[in-house]
Amino acid sequence: MNPLLNRRKFLRETASGLSGIALASLLQGNDLLAKESGPIRPNINPKEPFASRKSHHAPAAKNVLVIFCSGACSQLDTFDYKPELIKRHGQPMPGGANLRTFQSEQGNLTKSPWEFTP
Numbered sequence: 001m002n003p004l005l006n007r008r009k010f011l012r013e014t015a016s017g018l019s020g021i022a023l024a025s026l027l028q029g030n031d032l033l034a035k036e037s038g039p040i041r042p043n044i045n046p047k048e049p050f051a052s053r054k055s056h057h058a059p060a061a062k063n064v065l066v067i068f069c070s071g072a073c074s075q076l077d078t079f080d081y082k083p084e085l086i087k088r089h090g091q092p093m094p095g096g097a098n099l100r101t102f103q104s105e106q107g108n109l110t111k112s113p114w115e116f117t118p
Helices: 007-029 083-087
Strands: none
Touching: none
């Protein structure tokens, strides 16, 4: 039997979905649902259809953190203690000869510039 799908979970999920539909129907009957506002149609300049436009909502973010990782997070950015990485600092990466990347050749392993304190 598949542990992800069993009778108890199926009945629980189905009951939750049907109760949500029933609640929406009751709220609609009493005019307690939000009114439909219609689709949002932005004003698009035909000469510049891909130009930036105002957003639908006021921006709330003060700062944005962008991490670009080709393949995976850098070992410096995960904040995990890696004793093997400290031992192999400055050595070429094991198996790096068979590794192909589109950026450049693989550099040597680098330990974190900060000391780890638990």
